[in-house]
Structures are given as structure tokens and as C-alpha cells.
Amino acid sequence: MVTPNIEQYLNIRTTSSPRFSPDGRSIAFLWNITGTTQIWQIDQNGSWPTQLTFLNEPVRGFDFHPLKHEIIFSVDQGGNEQTQLFRLFGTSGNTDHGIGDGWEVTDLTKRPDAVHTFGAFSHDGKRIAYTATRENPSRFDVYVQEWNPKAQPQRLCEGPGGYLSVLGFSPNDRYLLLRHLESNFNQNLFLLDVATAKLTLLTPHDGDVQFEHATWLPDGQSILCTTTSGGGDFPAIASIAIQSKKLVVLQNLDHEVDGLSLSKSGKISALLLNRDGQSELQLQHRESGKKIPIPKIPLSVISNLEISPDESQVVVSLSGPQHANNIYRFSIGQNDNPSLHQLTFAGQAGLSTSRFTVPKLIHYPSFDGKKIPAWYYPAADASPNQPRPVIVYPHGGPESQTRPQFNALFEFFVKSGYGVLAPNVRGSSGYGTEYLNADNVRKRMDSVKDLAHAAYWLREQREVDPKRLAVYGGSYGGFMVLAAVTGYPDLWAAGINVVGIANFVTFLEKTGAYRRAHREREYGSLETDREFLVQISPIHQVDRIRCPMMVIHGANDPRVPVGEAEQIVAALRERKIPVEYLRYEDEGHGLAKLKNRLDCYPKMVRFLDRFVKNRETTNDPKN
Known part of the structure; x- marks a missing residue:
């Protein structure tokens, strides 16, 4: 078998986040072809795209002005997540394809020490609303600002602490709809009067209730959202009257919701369901309830969806195991068999992605009989006569989910003779409220047991070498790696921790101030659960680690500060446990820049080849 080139796989490009221009003639999107994600635009029928931003840092997100071909976008510095908002507008007028042959970028917020999260334009396009930590790093306040470069922000109200976001202006621009995230399993919606700053x-509610995907209904008297207020395991679609606060359930669901949105007029609704990690799209006419035909979509995940202003087209961002993330378009209302048209061709780096591996959805038993869903990618040449090493990949979050999306790194490992198993341990999203909450606070280590049982399942597969299992994960997945190699040291040949938590006490003390309360709801409080947090922190069990380790971290990480990596690396070195440490000075919570990925991942491959693929089948880390 020819050894693949990791650099080639890393150079596969992706596009995402499609947005229709106000006149519907063009589509803007994010593309990482330059090595950092920037904004591009393309004609809705397909053409060579035009690059709109030229920055050294990746663009985090963007939106169109509702009436003019102008854009607001957000950027941070070196991954520090202190995002600033910028205005992009043409200096030589607009064309049929959008911004003309010259454009200008203006900093609207000018506070690089604060986090700014864009919310919405007013419908008349004169104002923007956003939340920011300008006054206090522990909370997001609500701001309104005129849409011109010289305008100053007006603070409308002080936030309740933690995450607060603007979801949109009411149709008459009188109110703002806000969402407060107390935790991933408990949220609230607020109404803010723009003129009086009255917050309602x-x-x-009592207890933990989710309110998600909220949007204004066209009459401006009600909002549409998904909620678990009915007590079911899965959310329901509901309306809430803004005057009476009466909640009416419109539709009960039997799966999680990835998205709920309306067309500009509100006549068409779009619902994205998550069925065992796969996306299911439903479109319908709201008044009649009649379903709108959609194209046949292969095994994939839809991450973005938008309906054109004239309600004739839909664009989606689509990713599947055999197709990298690209933007597709289809027409609605014209025939009963619409077809899917690919708009962007991000770049396959010369690889035949149609030959990439389609993972198997498996369910393995855990310690208490619970069935844990996982995606399994067998090594390309694995067989009972040629058992291969496997990399176990716990996702971050914890409330995330590994799904059958395009993953060039997984495919590289498969072609290189490794299997990959990506379990969605308890605490993962996508499987209902009970499963989501099954690892909260004192139940934290049950998810680590699920991870160990993934290894036990693998050891029973005849095509797997049970002595060559590695565990690799990032963020919360990095904690899972450290918890696995300390809690179950005999299972692992090597571990790779990317931006992971080593010490829950120092993590909670030093994570971004606005994140602390939200994270304490999930992990436990420093005030009431400190002893437990100390007990489960891998830093205090380093003596149990027997396998070589790799630790990767960005110096500017505001979520899991780099001190978490420094602690675990120092402890490993003191105990003479083999450890390779990669620190990137211009990165934050993960690696966003291609140059750093091209440095990091080849080193990761060499590490795995040395300590996993080519090691002797013994638990002695010296081999």
C-alpha cells in the first residue's frame, strides 16, 4: 500500500455559510482556499467566485445588510475570540453581481479588549444590534449602533451575566428578541423594547428547559421556537405570544432539531432534523402545511440553509463522508423532482473523495447496558489475518456530536492503516434530553467509562490489534483523553490531547469570565463541588499514565487557557513519561491557520507511527 501524503489531505478546501444578497442575485460564503477563511461571492447560477476580504486572520462570521449589498463580519486576533465587527461596502457602487470593483473595510466596534457578537440588522437597515463584553468581561450587554463608520454604540441594557445573544428585530423594529444561555440544557428568551430599554x-419556567431556534413570526405578535417545556425527551415546535407569554405547542418531534427558519415573508418554513447524526430537511408552506419537494440528498450533514428573498431557491452547506463541505442550490415550487446543483468546488487537492470511506454506525454496550452510538471507520487493509491499530476519537463539547461529515484527517488515517472509532458518549447532543444530561456534574466519569468500553468493544473485533489503540481528542475531548489514560492506563498505546482540560479547578478559575457560570452548571461549582472537581482532574493522577503523550495548544486560547497544557506537560516531564508538546503562539482554541495545521499534523502522524503503528505489542511505553 502506498503511504498517503498528509499535506495533500490537509490541503482539501471547504466552503460554508452561504448567504443570499438582498436582491438574491449573488451568494456570499466563507472559503479557506487562501489558508485562512475569508468571504467570497458567486453568482447564484455559478461562476468563478470573487474574494471580498483579504485578512491575515480568519473571518468568524458575516451577514448581509437587508437592503444594500453591504456586509458586516467578525474577526478576532490570533484565536483570542475577542471578535470585532467590521463593515464591508463598495467604493464604486454595486453591480448585478454584488459589490463593484472596489470595496472598503471599516472597524465598527474598535474595542479589541472586548468580545462582540453580532445579532441583527433592523429591517430598515439603519441600525445593527449586538451583544458585547465592553463594560464587564463576565457578561454580555445589548448595544444598538447606527450603520455608518462614525457611529458610536448605545448600550440598551445590562445583561444578566454569561452568554446573551440578539436573535432579531421585530418586524416593526420596535423590539429585540434575546436569548440567555444559562447552560446548554437551560435557556430563556427575553423581549427588549428598543425605545424604552424595558426588558421582559x-x-x-421551573427547572431546566431549552428554548432554541427562536425567530419572529411575520405578524410581530409571536415568535416561533423549539422547546423542551413539555417535558418530552425531544423538543417541540411552539409559538409564544409576546404580550400574554402564552406558549402553544404546534408540533411534537421525535428527533433533535438542527435548525428552524422562515423565508423572508414567513410563508415557507424550513426544519432541519438530526436523525442519528444524519440531516433530514423538511420544507413546507406554513399556511397550508403542504410539503415542498426537496432533492434526494446523500448521507450528509447540512450545516447552513437559506431561502432566497424571492422564495424560489434554497442554498445549503453540505458535507458527507465522500464529499467535502461545499455549497449547493436547488429550486423550489417549480417541479416535483428538484435537483441539487453544486455551486462551489472548494478543491479536492487531487484526491478522489468519492473513494473515501463511508463509516459504519454501530452501537456498543457500556458498563450499565446503555448502548453508545459510534461511527466506525475500519482501516483500509484490516482483516483478521492483518489486525490494525485504531484511533479512538472522543469529541469536544461535551454537548457535541460526531456526525458523518467529511473528515480528511480520518480518511488519511484509514488509508495509512489505522481504523478510527468516534463514539458519542453520554452527554452528547443529538439523542434527546436524558442522554444529554447523563454526564452532568457528579456523573462526569460515566462518560469516561463509555470511552473505555469503546476500547473494550474494539478489542473484540478480529480486524483490530488490541495492543495498538490510541486516544485522540480536543477541548472536552482533550479532557477525555487525559481521563482515559489516567483512569484506564492499560488500554492505550498513546494519547493526543488538543486544547484539553487537565485541572477543572484552574480551568474554571481562568476560563473566559463570561463562560464561567455556564461551565459550572455543566461541570460543577468551585464553591460547592471543589473536592469533586479535584478528584476527577487528570492532573492529580498523572502517576497512572503509562503511554507516550502528545499535547497541542494555542497560546491565546480563552476557553481552555494554555496553562492547562503547561501543567500536564510539566507533570509528565517530571515523571519521565514521553511527551511531545506543540504550542502555537498565533492560535486559540484549536488550529485555524493552514500553516499551523501543516506543521502540527505531520508531527502527529510521526508520533502515532512511532508509538502506535510500529510499536511492539506490549504496554511498556519504552517500546
Whole structure:
């Protein structure tokens, strides 16, 4: 078998986040072809795209002005997540394809020490609303600002602490709809009067209730959202009247919701369901309830969807195991068999992605009999006569989910003779409220047991070498790696921790101030659960680690500060445990820049080849 070139796989490009221009004639999107994600635009029928931003840092997100071909976008520095908002507008007028042959970028917020999260334009296009930590790093306040480069922000209200976001202006621009995230399993919706700054709670409730995907209905008297207020394991679609606060359930669902949106007029609704990690799209006419035909979509995940202003087209960002993330378009209302047209061709780096591996959805038993879903990628040449090493990949979050999306790194490992198993341990999203909450606080280590049982399942597969299992994960997945190699040291030949938590006490003390309360709801409070947090922190169990380790971290990480990596690396070195440490000075919570990925991942491959693929089948880390 020819050894693949990791650099070639890393040079596969992706596009995402399609947005229709106000006149519907062009589509802007994000593309990482330059090595950092920038904004590009393309004619809706397909043409060579035009690059709109030329920055050294990746663009985090963007939106169109509702009436003019102008764009607001957000950028941070070196991954520090202190995002600033910028205005992109043409200096030589607009064309049929959008911005003309010259454009200008203006900094609207000018506070690089604060986080700014864009919310919405007013419908008349005169104002923007956003939340920011300008006054206090522990909370997001609500701001309104005129849409011109010289305008100053007006603070409308102080936030309740932690995450607060603007979801949109009411149709008459009188109110702002806000969402407060107390935790991933408990949220509230608020109404803010723009003129009086009066704040009204729309969703009073007891216990933990989710309110997600909220949007204004066209009459401006109600909002549409998904909620678990009915007590079911999966959310329901509901409306909430803004005056009476009355909640009416419109449709009960039997799967998680990835998205709920309306067309500009509100006549068409789009619902994205998550069925065992796969996306299911439903479109319908709201008044009649009649379903709108959609194209046949292969095994994939839809991450973005938008309906054109004239309601004739839909664009989606589509990713599957055999097709990298690209943007597709289809027409609605014209025939009963619409077809899917690919708009962007991000770049396959000369690889035949149609030959990439389609993973198997398996369910393995855990310690308490619970069936844990996982995606399994067998090594390309594995067989009972030629058992191969396997990399176990716990996702971050914890409330995330590994799904059958395009993953060039997984495919590289498969072609290089490794299998990959990506379990969605308890605490993962996508499987209902009970499963989501099954690892909260004192149940934290049950998810680590699930990870160990993934290894036990692998050891029973005849095509797997049970002595050559590695565990690799990032963020919360990095904690899972450290918890696995300390809690179950005999299972692993090597571990790779990317931006992971080593010490829950120092993590909670030093994570971004606005994140602390939200994270304490998930992991436990420093005030009431400190002893437990110390007990489960891998830093205090380093003596149990027997396998070689690799630790990767960005110096500017505001979520899991780089001190978490420094602690675990120092402890490993003191105990003479083999450890390779990669620190990137211009990165934050993960690696966003191609140059750093091209440096990091070849080193990761060499590490795995040395300590996993080519090691003797013994638990002695010296071999």
C-alpha cells in the first residue's frame, strides 16, 4: 500500500455559510482556499467566485445588510475570540453581481479588549444590534449602533451575566428578541423594547428547559421556537405570544432539531432534523402545511440553509463522508423532482473523495447496558489475518456530536492503516434530553467509562490489534483523553490531547469570565463541588499514565487557557513519561491557520507511527 501524503489531505478546501444578497442575485460564503477563511461571492447560477476580504486572520462570521449589498463580519486576533465587527461596502457602487470593483473595510466596534457578537440588522437597515463584553468581561450587554463608520454604540441594557445573544428585530423594529444561555440544557428568551430599554422575560419556567431556534413570526405578535417545556425527551415546535407569554405547542418531534427558519415573508418554513447524526430537511408552506419537494440528498450533514428573498431557491452547506463541505442550490415550487446543483468546488487537492470511506454506525454496550452510538471507520487493509491499530476519537463539547461529515484527517488515517472509532458518549447532543444530561456534574466519569468500553468493544473485533489503540481528542475531548489514560492506563498505546482540560479547578478559575457560570452548571461549582472537581482532574493522577503523550495548544486560547497544557506537560516531564508538546503562539482554541495545521499534523502522524503503528505489542511505553 502506498503511504498517503498528509499535506495533500490537509490541503482539501471547504466552503460554508452561504448567504443570499438582498436582491438574491449573488451568494456570499466563507472559503479557506487562501489558508485562512475569508468571504467570497458567486453568482447564484455559478461562476468563478470573487474574494471580498483579504485578512491575515480568519473571518468568524458575516451577514448581509437587508437592503444594500453591504456586509458586516467578525474577526478576532490570533484565536483570542475577542471578535470585532467590521463593515464591508463598495467604493464604486454595486453591480448585478454584488459589490463593484472596489470595496472598503471599516472597524465598527474598535474595542479589541472586548468580545462582540453580532445579532441583527433592523429591517430598515439603519441600525445593527449586538451583544458585547465592553463594560464587564463576565457578561454580555445589548448595544444598538447606527450603520455608518462614525457611529458610536448605545448600550440598551445590562445583561444578566454569561452568554446573551440578539436573535432579531421585530418586524416593526420596535423590539429585540434575546436569548440567555444559562447552560446548554437551560435557556430563556427575553423581549427588549428598543425605545424604552424595558426588558421582559418571555419564558418563565421551573427547572431546566431549552428554548432554541427562536425567530419572529411575520405578524410581530409571536415568535416561533423549539422547546423542551413539555417535558418530552425531544423538543417541540411552539409559538409564544409576546404580550400574554402564552406558549402553544404546534408540533411534537421525535428527533433533535438542527435548525428552524422562515423565508423572508414567513410563508415557507424550513426544519432541519438530526436523525442519528444524519440531516433530514423538511420544507413546507406554513399556511397550508403542504410539503415542498426537496432533492434526494446523500448521507450528509447540512450545516447552513437559506431561502432566497424571492422564495424560489434554497442554498445549503453540505458535507458527507465522500464529499467535502461545499455549497449547493436547488429550486423550489417549480417541479416535483428538484435537483441539487453544486455551486462551489472548494478543491479536492487531487484526491478522489468519492473513494473515501463511508463509516459504519454501530452501537456498543457500556458498563450499565446503555448502548453508545459510534461511527466506525475500519482501516483500509484490516482483516483478521492483518489486525490494525485504531484511533479512538472522543469529541469536544461535551454537548457535541460526531456526525458523518467529511473528515480528511480520518480518511488519511484509514488509508495509512489505522481504523478510527468516534463514539458519542453520554452527554452528547443529538439523542434527546436524558442522554444529554447523563454526564452532568457528579456523573462526569460515566462518560469516561463509555470511552473505555469503546476500547473494550474494539478489542473484540478480529480486524483490530488490541495492543495498538490510541486516544485522540480536543477541548472536552482533550479532557477525555487525559481521563482515559489516567483512569484506564492499560488500554492505550498513546494519547493526543488538543486544547484539553487537565485541572477543572484552574480551568474554571481562568476560563473566559463570561463562560464561567455556564461551565459550572455543566461541570460543577468551585464553591460547592471543589473536592469533586479535584478528584476527577487528570492532573492529580498523572502517576497512572503509562503511554507516550502528545499535547497541542494555542497560546491565546480563552476557553481552555494554555496553562492547562503547561501543567500536564510539566507533570509528565517530571515523571519521565514521553511527551511531545506543540504550542502555537498565533492560535486559540484549536488550529485555524493552514500553516499551523501543516506543521502540527505531520508531527502527529510521526508520533502515532512511532508509538502506535510500529510499536511492539506490549504496554511498556519504552517500546
